[in-house]
Amino acid sequence: GRDIDTDAIIPARYLTTADPAELARHVMEDADKDFPTKVKAGDVIVAGANFGCGSSREHAPIALKASGLSAIVAGSFARIFYRNAFNIGLPIFESPEAVNQIREGDVIEIDTGAGVISNTTTGAKYQAKPIPPFMEELITAGGLIQWTRNQLGLATSG
Numbered sequence: 001g002r003d004i005d006t007d008a009i010i011p012a013r014y015l016t017t018a019d020p021a022e023l024a025r026h027v028m029e030d031a032d033k034d035f036p037t038k039v040k041a042g043d044v045i046v047a048g049a050n051f052g053c054g055s056s057r058e059h060a061p062i063a064l065k066a067s068g069l070s071a072i073v074a075g076s077f078a079r080i081f082y083r084n085a086f087n088i089g090l091p092i093f094e095s096p097e098a099v100n101q102i103r104e105g106d107v108i109e110i111d112t113g114a115g116v117i118s119n120t121t122t123g124a125k126y127q128a129k130p131i132p133p134f135m136e137e138l139i140t141a142g143g144l145i146q147w148t149r150n151q152l153g154l155a156t157s158g
Helices: 018-022 059-064 079-087 096-101 134-139 145-151
Strands: 045-049 073-074 093-095 108-111 116-119 125-128
Touching: 018 059, 045 096, 045 108, 073 096, 073 108, 073 116, 079 116, 079 134, 096 116, 096 125, 134 145
Parallel strands: 045 073, 073 093
Antiparallel strands: 108 116, 116 125
């Protein structure tokens, strides 16, 4: 749907922890109580416009990434969520056309470099808005912290 806010992504009552695994156990539960147990590694959320609106908490993209999601496709993203997602290395793609045509249960693949979203269930292809090259670097590195470590030649954190 549209306007999925950060409180729906990770309810405020769980913000007493920053542990990604714990946050993942509660991701999207107020929007769909079964979501935390249904989501599987590699799944993709397809949502309407203004995904991630509301507060600027970084917990929301952290919870989504920790749940195993490989990407989010939406009609648009709230500005702060957009940046927070890239900062933690969660790939997100804007494509209103894809959002209007992909249905729950469809299998999709994303060519992250080209921004092409392929619905293998229907055979349709959609072009996402291009991701700026620096943002692609953040995704490849696994987020801003790891990108910075790489730039400084520091060891990877465990």
